[in-house]
Amino acid sequence: xxxxxxxxxxxxxxxxxxxxxxxxxxxxxxxxxxxxxxxxxxxxxxxxxxxxxxxxxxxxxxxxxxxxxxxxxxxxxxxxxxxxxxxxxxxxxxxxxxxxxxxxxxxxxxxxxxxxxxxxxxxxxxxxxxxxxxxxxxxxxxxxxxxxxxxxxxxxxxxxxxxxxxxxx
Amino acid sequence: xxxxxxxxxxxxxxxxxxxxxxxxxxxxxxxxxxxxxxxxxxxxxxxxxxxxxxxxxxxxxxxxxxxxxxxxxxxxxxxxxxxxxxxxxxxxxxxxxxxxxxxxxxxxxxxxxxxxxxxxxxxxxxxxxxxxxxxxxxxxxxxxxxxxxxxxxxxxxxxxxxxxxxxxxxxxxxxxxxxxxxxxxxxxxxxxxxxxxxxxxxxxxxxxxxxxxxxxxxxxxxxxxxxxxxxxxxxxxxxxxxxxxxxxxxxxxxxxxxxxxxxxxxxxxxxxxxxxxxxxxxxxxxxxxxxxxxxxxxxxxxxxxxxxxxxxxxxxxxxxxxxxxxxxxxxxxxxxxxxxxxxxxxxxxxxxxxxxxxxxxxxxxxxxxxxxxxxxxxxxxxxxxxxxxxxxxxxxxxxxxxxxxxxxxxxxxxxxxxxxxxxxxxxxxxxxxxxxxxxxxxxxxxxxxxxxxxxxxxxxxxxxxxxxxxxxxxxxxxxxxxxxxxxxxxxxxxxxxxxx
Numbered sequence: 098x099x100x101x102x103x104x105x106x107x108x109x110x111x112x113x114x115x116x117x118x119x120x121x122x123x124x125x126x127x128x129x130x131x132x133x134x135x136x137x138x139x140x141x142x143x144x145x146x147x148x149x150x151x152x153x154x155x156x157x158x159x160x161x162x163x164x165x166x167x168x169x170x171x172x173x174x175x176x177x178x179x180x181x182x183x184x185x186x187x188x189x190x191x192x193x194x195x196x197x198x199x200x201x202x203x204x205x206x207x208x209x210x211x212x213x214x215x216x217x218x219x220x221x222x223x224x225x226x227x228x229x230x231x232x233x234x235x236x237x238x239x240x241x242x243x244x245x246x247x248x249x250x251x252x253x254x255x256x257x258x259x260x261x262x263x264x265x266x
Numbered sequence: 267x268x269x270x271x272x273x274x275x276x277x278x279x280x281x282x283x284x285x286x287x288x289x290x291x292x293x294x295x296x297x298x299x300x301x302x303x304x305x306x307x308x309x310x311x312x313x314x315x316x317x318x319x320x321x322x323x324x325x326x327x328x329x330x331x332x333x334x335x336x337x338x339x340x341x342x343x344x345x346x347x348x349x350x351x352x353x354x355x356x357x358x359x360x361x362x363x364x365x366x367x368x369x370x371x372x373x374x375x376x377x378x379x380x381x382x383x384x385x386x387x388x389x390x391x392x393x394x395x396x397x398x399x400x401x402x403x404x405x406x407x408x409x410x411x412x413x414x415x416x417x418x419x420x421x422x423x424x425x426x427x428x429x430x431x432x433x434x435x436x437x438x439x440x441x442x443x444x445x446x447x448x449x450x451x452x453x454x455x456x457x458x459x460x461x462x463x464x465x466x467x468x469x470x471x472x473x474x475x476x477x478x479x480x481x482x483x484x485x486x487x488x489x490x491x492x493x494x495x496x497x498x499x500x501x502x503x504x505x506x507x508x509x510x511x512x513x514x515x516x517x518x519x520x521x522x523x524x525x526x527x528x529x530x531x532x533x534x535x536x537x538x539x540x541x542x543x544x545x546x547x548x549x550x551x552x553x554x555x556x557x558x559x560x561x562x563x564x565x566x567x568x569x570x571x572x573x574x575x576x577x578x579x580x581x582x583x584x585x586x587x588x589x590x591x592x593x594x595x596x597x598x599x600x601x602x603x604x605x606x607x608x609x610x611x612x613x614x615x616x617x618x619x620x621x622x623x624x625x626x627x628x629x630x631x632x633x634x635x636x637x638x639x640x641x642x643x644x645x646x647x648x649x650x651x652x653x654x655x656x657x658x659x660x661x662x663x664x665x666x667x668x669x670x671x672x673x674x675x676x677x678x679x680x681x682x683x684x685x686x687x688x689x690x691x692x693x694x695x696x697x698x699x700x701x702x703x704x705x706x707x708x709x710x711x712x713x714x715x716x717x718x719x720x721x722x723x724x725x726x727x728x729x730x731x732x733x734x735x736x737x738x739x740x741x742x743x744x745x746x747x748x749x750x751x752x753x754x755x756x757x758x759x760x761x762x763x764x765x766x
Binding site: 149 | 433436667680696717
């Protein structure tokens with residue numbers, strides 16, 4: 098993420114988080130405005146053009162972002178003590194976020210069943226420090242139940258990869 | 267009384283063995299969703315929506331709405347026993363519910379919570395039964411300006427009545443509108459904000475946003491707080507239930523107030539969460555024991571639970587009659603109706619009478635079933651909560667991923683879900699409300715179409731929104747509500763010097 102870290106302390110402060118998010122909102126607002134201008138914000142023969150409504154939305158979005166950014170800067174000193182995410186609390190969040198990013202990438206590559214089994218197993222072993230026997234049991238049981246429920250009962254195919262193909266699905 | 271006979275026909279539709287089974291399954295799934303962190307009414311229904319595509323619409327909506335009732339009931343269990351609100355609307359329930367559990371009065375608190383949820387829902391369903399047909403009949407005369415005015419009122423209510431900073435509510439809402447505009451513009455056939463990516467042609471599906479924002483975002487937050495579930499044990503036996511029921515009528519005034527607050531906040535989409543807080547606040551102000559609130563007053567459980575359930579239920583009124591949902595979960599149900607080929611709005615009451623009244627009848631039955639189910643199965647749910655988070659968390663993420671995938675059978679949606687999850691986490695922490703974003707994403711195209719048609723009618727003059735008494739008063743009301751935070755701040759500044 099784009100949150101800046103302050104050099105002096107080991108935490109992301111609320112004021113920086115507020116500012117960065119507000120600036121991102123302004124940026125998105127301006128993108129919307131620009132794209133609306135591209136498709137036309139005025140009137141055609143048959144009525145308002147495609148950018149007519151989004152143009153207003155874009156400007157309100159930009160203004161709302163600017164207001165929050167301005168307010169944050171105005172209260173910059175007063176906000177100095179507030180912490181958005183300390184290093185200690187960032188650890189568990191990243192411990193969830195990073196494996197989930199890998200998981201989503203794996204779903205795209207090897208299908209949802211194997212990826213889910215690996216993801217659950219990794220998380221249980223790493224975060225929960227479970228014995229391997231329990232890890233293997235749970236991480237195989239969950240995809241198995243999902244398979245029964247979706248593929249066999251509700252007939253909804255989920256993404257599959259090379260291993261499922263080897264098994265003949 | 268045409269409504270009564272319609273309702274009786276509705277009961278005939280809802281009271282088949284198959285539908286009763288779906289009701290039961292829905293309630294169980296709903297309570298499960300309500301109890302688990304990261305799964306809630308909105309994203310739970312969104313995840314399960316694809317499973318119902320092959321069902322007949324009436325059975326499907328009965329099951330999905332029962333999931334919603336179940337989730338409303340379930341939130342109370344975690345609040346009271348574990349001091350962890352399973353749902354945002356049960357935060358206020360923890361204030362007095364958990365102290366009661368600590369004093370060994372968990373059974374009493376749970377009975378009070380479930381019963382008042384039921385009362386709130388019943389009040390709201392009665393309101394829907396008698397008010398919805400009138401609103402629908404009235405709305406048949408609506409033109410584009412009136413529709414846009416109602417939408418404006420919806421969105422202004424978020425700004426004026428939300429608990430979050432108004433500017434952030436506006437930012438979140440406009441982001442929703444901007445996301446809704448992405449893709450093919452159906453009126454002119456122009457591509458908007460796709461920047462050459464074919465993935466974006468279809469635009470953003472709000473179901474994906476709901477699953478990411480509410481599901482993954484919540485999981486990240488829970489991880490950060492490092493919750494270990496250590497709850498009080500719960501035993502409910504019939505004696506406790508009967509004893510608690512005997513004391514409840516004493517608090518009729520609190521209940522009635524909570525019902526009114528809840529219905530008001532549900533119909534004008536303040537939503538269940540602000541309704542529960544407002545009701546708690548009012549109960550504390552008006553109660554004889556107001557000072558004791560927070561140390562385990564039963565009134566402090568009754569007030570927020572009644573209001574939350576009344577709001578959650580009455581949010582379906584504008585969804586059914588106008589096609590404008592009052593809460594994110596109602597929005598997801600609306601999405602379901604559209605997928606089954608039913609266009610919510612006043613015509614639904616004329617063309618699909620059976621469906622509408624079947625649904626309304628199922629609201630009565632679903633809540634009765636729900637009350638019985640939760641009263642008898644509490645220890646079971648408490649046991650589920652004792653499963654360690656290291657197992658629950660990845661399983662919930664897997665369920666969310668499957669839910670996101672099955673909406674369009676598209677892997678790109680799973681990636682988007684993750685992005686929305688991060689956005690949800692950051693927004694929650696910075697107090698940007700998520701509900702306006704979701705509702706704007708759902709209603710964006712409708713609002714835009716109504717606005718464009720109005721502009722077309724008037725040749726681009728805004729004065730069309732004051733062209734008759736009805737539309738004029740709705741728009742004026744909307745603008746008053748919109749400016750309310752500003753007005754109240756000015757009043758506060760004026761009053762302050764007088765106190766100081």
